Amino acid sequence: MGLKKSFSGVSLPPQKVSNPAIEDTPLPKRVVLPLDQACKPVVEVGEQVKTGQLVGRSDDFLVAPVHASISGRVTDIRPWFDPRGSEPLSVIIESDGNDAWQEELHSDESFLEKERGQILRDLKAAGVVAIGPPAMPLHAKFAEPERPKPFLFLVGIPRAKPVDTVIINGIDAEPGMAAKGAVLQKNSSDILAGIKIVQKLLDSAQFVFAAGSNGSLNAPLTSELAGLGVKVFQGKDKYPLGLNPILIKCVTGREIPLPDGSEQDIGVAVVDAVSLLHLVEAVRDLKPQVDKVVSLSGAGMTAVKNFRVRLGTVVQDLIEHLAGLKGEPVKVIAGGAMTGAALMSTNIPITKETEALIFQTAMEAKRFSPDACINCGLCVRHCPSRLLPNELSKYCEFSMFEEAKDKYLLHCIECGICAYVCPEKRPMLHLMRFGKRELSLA
Ligand code: SF4
Ligand code: SF4
Numbered sequence: 001m002g003l004k005k006s007f008s009g010v011s012l013p014p015q016k017v018s019n020p021a022i023e024d025t026p027l028p029k030r031v032v033l034p035l036d037q038a039c040k041p042v043v044e045v046g047e048q049v050k051t052g053q054l055v056g057r058s059d060d061f062l063v064a065p066v067h068a069s070i071s072g073r074v075t076d077i078r079p080w081f082d083p084r085g086s087e088p089l090s091v092i093i094e095s096d097g098n099d100a101w102q103e104e105l106h107s108d109e110s111f112l113e114k115e116r117g118q119i120l121r122d123l124k125a126a127g128v129v130a131i132g133p134p135a136m137p138l139h140a141k142f143a144e145p146e147r148p149k150p151f152l153f154l155v156g157i158p159r160a161k162p163v164d165t166v167i168i169n170g171i172d173a174e175p176g177m178a179a180k181g182a183v184l185q186k187n188s189s190d191i192l193a194g195i196k197i198v199q200k201l202l203d204s205a206q207f208v209f210a211a212g213s214n215g216s217l218n219a220p221l222t223s224e225l226a227g228l229g230v231k232v233f234q235g236k237d238k239y240p241l242g243l244n245p246i247l248i249k250c251v252t253g254r255e256i257p258l259p260d261g262s263e264q265d266i267g268v269a270v271v272d273a274v275s276l277l278h279l280v281e282a283v284r285d286l287k288p289q290v291d292k293v294v295s296l297s298g299a300g301m302t303a304v305k306n307f308r309v310r311l312g313t314v315v316q317d318l319i320e321h322l323a324g325l326k327g328e329p330v331k332v333i334a335g336g337a338m339t340g341a342a343l344m345s346t347n348i349p350i351t352k353e354t355e356a357l358i359f360q361t362a363m364e365a366k367r368f369s370p371d372a373c374i375n376c377g378l379c380v381r382h383c384p385s386r387l388l389p390n391e392l393s394k395y396c397e398f399s400m401f402e403e404a405k406d407k408y409l410l411h412c413i414e415c416g417i418c419a420y421v422c423p424e425k426r427p428m429l430h431l432m433r434f435g436k437r438e439l440s441l442a
Pocket of ligand 2 (some may be wrong): 300372373374376377378379380389390393418421422423424425426
């Protein structure tokens, strides 16, 4: 299957990924579990909890519940900084070292006989969150379409559109990210089981598997996918093909009606390979999402390594586990090399949205003094959203946020290409995010 639409982008250097595909990290002594704003704690300080026990829940359909990722005692419930720089209420649990599960995990081999409603309930109860952009509870991607949002009439989408295309995203989008390839390599039978579950949920949709150059699409997997009626899309080795908005455009020819629209509005559901693994564990094993496959790199590591990390593990504890790091990391970036953002401290927990961490030593964390824009036009030429990043960045720099909005700042998909190509090292992505944040607070 080939490209339906082309896009502007850049070729990035290939990365080395270490084997084994995924390693386990030791149980953390403490976890910090952030609760979404609409999520309320259902445990109290001093309470003993077991792994997988519900600690936070919400009545909002679009908010995933939160479960204890270790067994132990709730020592505090208080605001704590998360990777996004917000300070949500968080449940802090000190481990008892036992990892005692609330429900004994066992595979239900008849999971494919479950009814649609039961699958959705299991998925919602497990709190599985699909990686974005934007991140959202996975069950919401498969729900019945809502009434269309009023603005969609203006862009010619007058009716709620049922999902007719499911894209399994197996592309590790940028350097520093290798979790999808690792999961496809190590858990390919789970991925196939996950596709069968989603086919039960959306039986009339076409399924497309988007493969990257991470070597995960081997011959046996290709023939299994063909047996399930899944088409394979092998795109160009060009960034940002792996980001959902661009992937959708290339596979289906459709564009998400930004800034307020979503993939559901155009009848598409993108499920990344890592979330598909959690989906299978939720439906087949009734396992809540208590961990995450995270890619770690930098600070002298010669290849990207993937670890299964308990949610809520604090970054500093992970650094201590990686005893082989050469040099003390002075900067930690959450996310990949193109879209990641530096963490303000290492006392920040891994969340369901954390895909990768890049550690940088003092030598690696180069600081650049940005210069004024020289109007070379490189950022304009490469922007996959067809924006004018040079103008937008200047508006944001000089606090002219309404002007930036008028020039479609909210259509920026935050791919970071403008910053990557800018010869003057202007902090383009930071300026876009700053402008968007200021507009959201206005
Ligand atoms: S303006 Fe946004 S979409 Fe365009 S290159 Fe920059 S970050 Fe990417
Ligand atoms: S790439 Fe940098 S210097 Fe060139 S036009 Fe864009 S912002 Fe200006």
